[in-house]
Structures are given as C-alpha cells and as structure tokens.
Amino acid sequence: MPLTESDRTADTAVLDVTVGSGDGFLHRIPAGGRFRIVDLEGNQAADTLFYDADDIANRYSAFDTIRAQQAVYLTTGSPLVSGRGDLLATIVADTCGRHDTVGGACAQESNVVRYGEHTRHQHACRQTFLKYGAAAGIGQRELGHNINFFMNVPITPDGGLTFADGLSAPGKYVEIEAARDLWVLISNCPQLNNPCNGWNPTPVRLLGWWSV
Numbered sequence: 523m524p525l526t527e528s529d530r531t532a533d534t535a536v537l538d539v540t541v542g543s544g545d546g547f548l549h550r551i552p553a554g555g556r557f558r559i560v561d562l563e564g565n566q567a568a569d570t571l572f573y574d575a576d577d578i579a580n581r582y583s584a585f586d587t588i589r590a591q592q593a594v595y596l597t598t599g600s601p602l603v604s605g606r607g608d609l610l611a612t613i614v615a616d617t618c619g620r621h622d623t624v625g626g627a628c629a630q631e632s633n634v635v636r637y638g639e640h641t642r643h644q645h646a647c648r649q650t651f652l653k654y655g656a657a658a659g660i661g662q663r664e665l666g667h668n669i670n671f672f673m674n675v676p677i678t679p680d681g682g683l684t685f686a687d688g689l690s691a692p693g694k695y696v697e698i699e700a701a702r703d704l705w706v707l708i709s710n711c712p713q714l715n716n717p718c719n720g721w722n723p724t725p726v727r728l729l730g731w732w733s734v
C-alpha cells in the first residue's frame with residue numbers, strides 16, 4: 523500500500539483538539555481547508571460522515587464514492603463523493619494505507635444482533651452521531667453509510683466482511699482536503715466487542731489548516 527505524508531505541521535494548525543475514547547466531534551471546515559485525523563495510540567476506528575455545509579441533504583455516499591474511484595478501500599487520492607455526485611473532499615495524505623467505508627457504524631440494534639442482549643446499553647456510534655450532529659440539524663434521516671478511518675474490514679473472496687486487527691499504529695494519520703464548505707461529524711468508536719478498536723477505545727487528535 524502506498525503511503526503519503528503531509529507537508530503540514532501541527533504548529534501551524536488552526537484546529538488542534540483531542541477527542542476522547544468513545545466521544546464525538548462536529549466542526550465546519552471551509553472549502554480548501556485541510557483536516558487531519560491522527561490515530562494517537564493505534565487501532566482506533568474513527569467513524570466519520572461529511573455533509574455539504576450549505577445543504578446537509580447533500581451528504582457523503584459510500585456507494586457513489588466506491589463507484590467514482592472504482593475501488594472499495596479509501597486512501598490517498600480517493601474522492602469523497604455525495605449521493606448527488608458532488609465532490610465533497612479528497613484524501614490528500616494517508617500514512618495508514620487503507621480505510622473502510624463498507625462496514626458501517628455500530629448501533630445499539632446491531633450490537634444486540636451481533637454480540638447479544640447484554641450489549642444493548644453500551645455506547646454506540648449511531649447515538650454519538652445523533653448527539654453531536656444535532657447542532658448542524660443532522661438527525662436520523664441524515665445518517666448514511668460512513669467512513670471508518672483506520673478500521674480494517676477485509677472483504678473475503680466470497681464477498682463477506684470480516685472485522686480484523688487494525689493496520690494502523692500509534693501516530694498514523696489521514697488528511698482530507700475540503701472541496702466545499704463541509705460539516706465533519708465523527709464518532710470516535712466506543713465499540714468493545716470486535717477488534718476494530720483493539721478491544722480498547724483510545725483518543726484521536728484532530729488537526730485543521732485553513733484561514734479563519
């Protein structure tokens with residue numbers, strides 16, 4: 523997997539926040555802005571959604587993105603496309619090498635189906651998306667298929683999905699350049715029941731570069 527480093531350094535960032543394990547984040551990124559997610563301790567899944575800030579119905583579409591790039595996994599050069607076919611952003615740097623957009627986000631309902639009734643009351647990404655998305659008007663209807671940055675979901679030769687140990691490591695990052703004004707909505711996944719977080723959710727650092 524080709525890896526691409528960014529020429530930006532943290533000391534020039536206008537945004538520098540750490541999102542705790544299992545917590546969420548919402549921020550508006552202006553067109554042309556660069557946004558980086560750093561997997562601080564490795565093997566963390568950062569479940570992420572992008573919306574056109576001027577029209578949240580124009581949102582990230584995994585299906586249109588896969589079709590646009592003719593590839594299933596995301597990495598440097600991947601266009602992030604909306605359901606209307608608009609370019610929302612492009613991945614411009616990636617030191618991890620591969621990101622999932624097929625596996626979806628965890629929900630209380632899927633936890634119960636996959637892992638049992640005792641997981642019903644555990645935190646899940648869907649609830650975090652709703653909690654943090656509300657400030658931008660993002661509700662149930664606006665939650666589509668997301669990107670799982672740093673998550674390793676190999677597709678098997680017969681078309682199945684498996685959750686596997688991550689490819690990421692401490693300090694690996696992915697950087698995205700906004701093609702228009704965007705909302706970025708993140709659930710730093712609280713999942714404890716599969717290896718997507720190494721069984722132990724950890725924080726991510728978010729850095730941004732744009733003029734304010």
Ligand SMILES: [Zn+2]
Nearest residue numbers: 628647711713
């Ligand atoms: Zn999750």
